[in-house]
Amino acid sequence: MSASSSRRYRPQRFADVLGQDPIVQALKNAIRSGRLAQAYLLSGERGTGKTTLARLIAKALNCSALTTDEEPCSQCSSCLEIANGTSLEVIELDGASHRGIEDIRTITEGISFGIGPTGYKVVIVDEVHMLTKEAFNALLKTLEEPPPRCLFLFATTEPHKVLPTIVSRCQRFHLHRIPRSLVIQKLQRIAKELEIPIEQGALERIADRAEGGMRDGESLLDQVIAFADGKVTEKDVETVFGLPSKASYQRLDAAVQSGDFAFPFTLVEELYQEGKHLIHFFEGLVDHFRAIVRANLQGTDRPPYRHEQAMSLFSDLVRRLDLFRQAHHPRVFLEETLLHIIRSRYVLPVDLLIKRLEALEQLPPQPQQPPSYEPILSEEQERPAPALAPSPTPKQTHTFSPREETLLQFAAVELEGIIKR
Numbered sequence: 483m484s485a486s487s488s489r490r491y492r493p494q495r496f497a498d499v500l501g502q503d504p505i506v507q508a509l510k511n512a513i514r515s516g517r518l519a520q521a522y523l524l525s526g527e528r529g530t531g532k533t534t535l536a537r538l539i540a541k542a543l544n545c546s547a548l549t550t551d552e553e554p555c556s557q558c559s560s561c562l563e564i565a566n567g568t569s570l571e572v573i574e575l576d577g578a579s580h581r582g583i584e585d586i587r588t589i590t591e592g593i594s595f596g597i598g599p600t601g602y603k604v605v606i607v608d609e610v611h612m613l614t615k616e617a618f619n620a621l622l623k624t625l626e627e628p629p630p631r632c633l634f635l636f637a638t639t640e641p642h643k644v645l646p647t648i649v650s651r652c653q654r655f656h657l658h659r660i661p662r663s664l665v666i667q668k669l670q671r672i673a674k675e676l677e678i679p680i681e682q683g684a685l686e687r688i689a690d691r692a693e694g695g696m697r698d699g700e701s702l703l704d705q706v707i708a709f710a711d712g713k714v715t716e717k718d719v720e721t722v723f724g725l726p727s728k729a730s731y732q733r734l735d736a737a738v739q740s741g742d743f744a745f746p747f748t749l750v751e752e753l754y755q756e757g758k759h760l761i762h763f764f765e766g767l768v769d770h771f772r773a774i775v776r777a778n779l780q781g782t783d784r785p786p787y788r789h790e791q792a793m794s795l796f797s798d799l800v801r802r803l804d805l806f807r808q809a810h811h812p813r814v815f816l817e818e819t820l821l822h823i824i825r826s827r828y829v830l831p832v833d834l835l836i837k838r839l840e841a842l843e844q845l846p847p848q849p850q851q852p853p854s855y856e857p858i859l860s861e862e863q864e865r866p867a868p869a870l871a872p873s874p875t876p877k878q879t880h881t882f883s884p885r886e887e888t889l890l891q892f893a894a895v896e897l898e899g900i901i902k903r
């Protein structure tokens with residue numbers, strides 16, 4: 483099977499366009515009432531359906547058996563020609579590879595002849611922001627004096643790069659990323675039509691990688707199907723794209739819980755040996771902590787992370803992700819990051835530190851005790867602060883016990899870290 487799902491499953495009806503209901507409705511209304519604008523600018527991320535929508539409009543305008551719901555029939559000669567890319571009414575230009583004024587001239591000459599008695603000429607320019615300035619100007623001239631029954635559809639991922647003079651002549655629609663659940667549904671339908679069994683986990687991992695782009699989702703699915711032997715599993719998806727397994731993050735949580743400082747080195751070695759992309763693991767790490775913070779906000783604290791700790795780690799990781807991308811030694815950087823996460827359990831929250839310092843200031847001198855090195859786990863597990871009893875001796879004579887010294891050193895290191903930040 484080739485990378486053809488996206489072509490084969492390109493929506494043939496407006497009803498199949500995913501996640502863009504208000505835009506589809508507005509366009510259908512315009513087609514129904516015959517009040518189409520001269521030009522439309524369709525903007526949106528990769529794979530949100532811009533050119534698909536443009537072709538559907540072209541089909542609807544030229545279809546000889548349009549349904550009452552403004553859906554093209556997909557069977558008349560015009561619909562078939564457009565689907566095959568052989569229609570004379572529809573001119574498509576890829577602005578990324580055909581950027582020059584000559585390319586635009588070919589189009590403008592093409593639209594001036596050959597419009598049938600009922601047809602509509604539709605010019606679709608993909609990635610329109612890539613056109614040269616001269617090409618834009620030539621296009622602008624045509625837009626200023628458009629031939630009758632001619633419609634321009636411009637698609638772009640970067641609308642801010644399109645000349646304002648062009649934008650002002652277009653009606654604009656911004657296509658949103660397709661919700662994850664819809665991407666999953668669609669992929670599921672494709673797999674079903676191909677009669678290929680696929681695990682729900684596999685669909686979810688593909689949808690996550692597609693990031694709201696249907697075309698990406700479909701071509702990722704193609705790749706996994708080509709690899710898998712029979713049933714497509716989550717493991718297949720992980721193998722094909724070098725993704726870390728979800729279990730690695732759960733193992734990290736367990737290492738935090740048990741204070742296993744050797745774990746980062748073990749895990750990174752494993753990822754390395756299995757040929758996983760460390761950047762994917764890092765991205766997954768950010769997602770993992772994002773999920774923990776969200777769970778905490780919804781009131782379900784996820785052990786072994788305190789709310790404050792999880793939020794702080796989440797911000798650290800977001801910052802570190804950028805640094806990781808530029809790191810000369812990504813492997814060492816990742817190990818250090820994982821150590822940082824495990825150590826975070828032993829870092830005191832600032833408010834607790836202040837409370838402690840205040841308590842220490844009020845403390846009477848105590849007899850020397852052997853130093854105590856047990857880790858300070860969390861506020862809940864911490865022994866109660868010493869009672870703030872009035873000091874029987876004057877403060878000037880106060881000396882710190884080893885335990886207090888340790889705490890103060892902790893505090894000093896923490897404060898230093900906070901100041902640096």
Ligand SMILES: [Zn+2]
Nearest residue numbers: 545555558561
């Ligand atoms: Zn038709």
